Amino acid sequence: IFGPSPGLLAQASEEIQQKFLDPYLAGDLQSGFGFTEPSDAKRHTWAQLEGEELIVNGAKSYVTGGSSADFINTLVEVEDVGPAMILIETSRPGVELQKAFSSVDGSHHASFTFTNVHVPNSHLIGEAGTGMxxxxxxxxxxxxxxxxxxxxxxxxxxxxxxxxxxxxxxxxxxxxxxxxxxxxxxxxxxxxxxxxxxxxxxxxxxxxxxxxxxxxxxxxxxxxxxxxxxxxxxxxxxxxxxxxxxxxxxxxxxxxxxxxxxxxxxxxxxxxxxxxxxxxxx
The missing domain is CATH 1.20.140.10 (Butyryl-CoA Dehydrogenase, subunit A, domain 3)
Structure with missing residues (x-):
């Protein structure tokens, strides 16, 4: 009925819509939402710009829907730019599912680490700096x-x-x-x-x-x-x-x-x- 609204992908670029949103709405892909940092994290999940790519490092705990996610809507801090939302496929090298768990209400979550994960700049949702x-x-x-x-x-x-x-x-x-x-x-x-x-x-x-x-x-x-x-x-x-x-x-x-x-x-x-x-x- 409502389509992607009010989700993060509602106003995404045409490339993101074709690669992520359309398959997601068709039920071919599942997503997670990575916002919360581990309590012992020394710094927020961050990314460095290198040419046409972002190099992501860090960790996310309580990734909603993470245990079955094909991609994660992830909040990262882009160095010298600011917060950004970026789509990271869980199949990318450097993405590790550390723990999957379920809650008393039946929902499921997961914790992930990101180690030198290369993600195309085109996976940014909107502009870097507007992520928060x-x-x-x-x-x-x-x-x-x-x-x-x-x-x-x-x-x-x-x-x-x-x-x-x-x-x-x-x-x-x-x-x-x-x-x-x-x-x-x-x-x-x-x-x-x-x-x-x-x-x-x-x-x-x-x-x-x-x-x-x-x-x-x-x-x-x-x-x-x-x-x-x-x-x-x-x-x-x-x-x-x-x-x-x-x-x-x-x-x-x-x-x-x-x-x-x-x-x-x-x-x-x-x-x-x-x-x-x-x-x-x-």
């Missing part, structure tokens, strides 16, 4: 995608609890305390949904809404976590059986409070945006 801006644009888009996913799950969880309470063999719907819990769930879901819709409206209008995006992601991810926990308490032990949808959601949503920025980090960034930069409306 492009990477952060991707992060903002993913944060909103996470928030949207969470508000959809909020509705699903509320509907599941409603059906449970209305079941013919369940009389807990007549319990006042349970009704209060369910009413609180729906109120929280409404607040999170309203926040995400408002932020999406600002984004479509071309507004600078970095703080609003962070706030929406926080609110949506924290809400689905609390709603799922409350739903499990209402439904009871059967909700912890692996085949039950609440058990699956419980595992899945825990990562949402860490992905694309832990909640506490985003709270600190919102404070900085308001107190230090005088940005945002919240």
């Amino acid at each position: 801006t492009r990477a952060l644009e991707q992060v903002n888009s993913v944060r909103m995608a996470i928030a949207a996913n969470c508000i959809g799950l909020n509705r699903f969880v509320c509907d599941l609890v409603a059906n449970h309470l209305a079941s013919t063999d369940n009389r807990s719907h007549t319990n006042h305390e349970t009704r209060v819990k369910f009413g609180r769930m729906r109120t929280q879901a409404f607040a999170a949904r309203s926040s995400v819709y408002r932020t999406a409206h600002l984004m479509e209008a071309g507004e600078n809404c970095v703080n609003e995006i962070m706030a929406s992601k926080i609110l949506a991810s924290e809400t689905i976590t609390e709603l799922t926990d409350t739903a499990i308490q209402i439904v009871g032990g059967e909700a912890l059986i692996e085949s039950h949808p609440l058990a699956s959601i419980f595992r899945r949503v825990r990562a949402s409070r860490l992905a694309e920025g832990p909640t506490d980090t985003l709270h600190a960034n919102i404070s900085r945006g308001y107190l230090d930069l005088n940005l945002g409306r919240i």
Whole structure:
């Protein structure tokens, strides 16, 4: 439906579109996103310009989708130029997959090292020096995608609890305390949904809404976590059986409070945006 938007390849050159984007959309190639550096890295992944090539060295941890990736959208620091996003095929000499691992939510990641990896300049996404801006644009888009996913799950969880309470063999719907819990769930879901819709409206209008995006992601991810926990308490032990949808959601949503920025980090960034930069409306 949406094609490559809002991905990094949406505004790539014709050469990149033909070599990477078209096969990716056709399902013939898989990609990874390399942003995070190892905690013990002495310097960020860097590249040197040599003629028509970039020589890349460094490492990336938590490469999303890395274990099955044919190429990695990689943030590197081009010496004397600045940050850049570059596409690096995992089959290139010098690219080593160090470790593949999966998360509790079922997603998979990998860590890579790059040792004197020769990459054509044509694999740059945009101009060198604009990499951090492009990477952060991707992060903002993913944060909103996470928030949207969470508000959809909020509705699903509320509907599941409603059906449970209305079941013919369940009389807990007549319990006042349970009704209060369910009413609180729906109120929280409404607040999170309203926040995400408002932020999406600002984004479509071309507004600078970095703080609003962070706030929406926080609110949506924290809400689905609390709603799922409350739903499990209402439904009871059967909700912890692996085949039950609440058990699956419980595992899945825990990562949402860490992905694309832990909640506490985003709270600190919102404070900085308001107190230090005088940005945002919240």
